[in-house]
Amino acid sequence: METKNLSNKIHIIGSVGSGKTTLAKKLAAKLEVPFYELDNVVWKRHKAGDIIRSEKEREEYLNTLVNSDAWIIEGVHNEEWVSKSFQNADMIIFLDTSYATRSYRIMKRFILQKLGLETSNYTPTLKIFFKMFKWNRRFEENGKPNFFEKYGMYCNKTIVVTNKKQLEDIFL
Template identity: 40%
Template sequence: MEKVFIIGIVASGKTTLAKRLSEKIKVPWYELDCIVHHQTAAGRYKRTAEEQMEVINNIDMNGSWIFEGTDRESYRCLLEMADTIIFLDTPLWKRKLRIFTRFLKQKIGIEPCHYKSDLKMLNRMYQWTRDFESKRESFEARLLPHKSKVIRLTDSRSLHFVT
């Protein structure tokens, strides 16, 4: 495993798995949200698809990596680039609970975030979850051509597949 793409919907455990896997196999990990939404001294802005690809290609040129994120058209090239794709298919009930728990932790200041944690964002996260479930079939179809390198996990703590 030298180039790993961890993909899943909001609150599936992508970041948790990326951190743990990075530690275990000694490969740097990158949050795709931070590549899409770049933080500068002037504030946070959304990079264009071309700018995102430039950042991804620069990281790729340096060797091994772990990228983690949701399914976005702007970086679906990672499905081709990765030698391993981990689809975190956490149960819906667990993701909904995690979204709310994360929101509460952010509101009381015990969990940092890169975005404005408010009711509008909470609603968006639930909407993204509904959208994913309604379009799951097309997402699964995008994974099919890569099935030989896809690992499906239902829990981010499942690292037993790494030797």
């Protein structure tokens, strides 16, 4: 993937299955900058089980990332604690793939994880699988409108991408 005039501070937001991590990995490799998953800002990952960070720990960790010279941050979160990331980003990419596409990707991901063909930060249980559909619906109904209501002030640096072709046109 080639990129046209991309910055070194990019925030990618979208629902579960929208392609955030895939895009973040590709852009990070192309731009040679680190990428971070917001879920890993929320959670301390341990083999024995994940531990949620306190609000203070989460804020300090995110501030460290945001204040670095170059980064790609991706995640579904758009709560107030993430606002500095949106504020400091040179570019915000909102992945607005269709609900059906995201649902298909959730199913595909689960199967690949259960077969051991794809890794994840969590154990792919049926409980998590069904929660992903719930989170997908919640993002559609609440997360998306909430993002544009809270962060519409950044529309001059926000790119809304609805499909793969559009993504390729923008970044090729």
